Structure formats: structure tokens, C-alpha cells
Amino acid sequence: MPLVKIALRSGKPTEFVRSVSRSVHRAMVETINVPEADEFQIITENSAAELVYHPTFLGIQRTDDIVIVQIYLGVGRTIEQKQTLYARMVEVLKDDPGIAPADVFINLVETPIENWSLGNGLTTFVR
Incomplete structure (x- = not known):
């Protein structure tokens, strides 16, 4: 039942955006028991003025290829499941479409x- 919001810099090719979408969903399916068909995403492409980030906060070197992923989901995942999700999402996004791990920002709500x-x-889900 997650609802995923993905924000990235505008101007990326359509296939790049689709690849981000697929990779984010794949990581959730593989790590936090999200059913394959449970895919609901809001993807926004933002101008430089609309996607604000600090390029070196916490010593992490970010670029304009930053992708911010916010996932709304039900309560109940363990810290270990969340850590596994973060690691897998970075790995999958690095493989396809080629986003540097430092440019992947993830937030769970x-x-x-x-x-x-x-x-x-x-x-x-209420009976």
C-alpha cells in the first residue's frame, strides 16, 4: 500500500524517469514485502529553483542528478527492513538508470x- 513520491530535476529523458520508477518499485517489492501490483507513484520533474538541496550536507557529495524518494506506507517495518530497503534502492538505481548512490535521498513516512x-x-485495511 505504499504511495511513492519521486522528485528529480527536469529535462531527463522519458526512459530515465521510467527506469527510476521501475527501480524504486523493484526495491520495495524485493525488501519490504510490497506486492508487485501495489504500484502508486507521483513523479515530479522540477526546475533548479524547485528542487533545492545542499550539495555537501553531512559530507555527501550530491549533484543535479539527485533523486528524492518519499514513501508513505503503513506502520510495521523493522529498522533492519528499512536499512535493507535503502541499500537495495541505492543499488538498483545505480544499476539502472545509473544514479550515483550519493544522489539518492530516501524518506519513509x-x-x-x-x-x-x-x-x-x-x-x-480496517475490518
Whole structure:
């Protein structure tokens, strides 16, 4: 049930954006038990003025290829699962479409199950 927001610099080729989308979803499927068909993403391409980041915060060397991934998901993953997700996502994005690990910024936002309606106006996971 995750909802994923991906922000990146505008001007990237369509295939690059699609590859980011596929890679982010693949990492979630492989590491945090997200079903293959559970794919909901909002992807924004932003101008330099609209995507603000510090290029060296915490000693990490970021570039204009930065990709910010925010994942809204239900509560319940362990710290180990989250760490595995972060590592796998960086690995997959490095392989395809070729994003440097330093340019991958990930944030998880956990919300209770009653805060989700995936359609038909129903609280999908509340019985």
C-alpha cells in the first residue's frame, strides 16, 4: 500500500524517469514485502529553483542528478527492513538508470492503516 513520491530535476529523458520508477518499485517489492501490483507513484520533474538541496550536507557529495524518494506506507517495518530497503534502492538505481548512490535521498513516512483508502471510499485495511 505504499504511495511513492519521486522528485528529480527536469529535462531527463522519458526512459530515465521510467527506469527510476521501475527501480524504486523493484526495491520495495524485493525488501519490504510490497506486492508487485501495489504500484502508486507521483513523479515530479522540477526546475533548479524547485528542487533545492545542499550539495555537501553531512559530507555527501550530491549533484543535479539527485533523486528524492518519499514513501508513505503503513506502520510495521523493522529498522533492519528499512536499512535493507535503502541499500537495495541505492543499488538498483545505480544499476539502472545509473544514479550515483550519493544522489539518492530516501524518506519513509509511516501512517496508521486507518489513514488509507485505496478506492471506493473505504478504509481499505480496517475490518
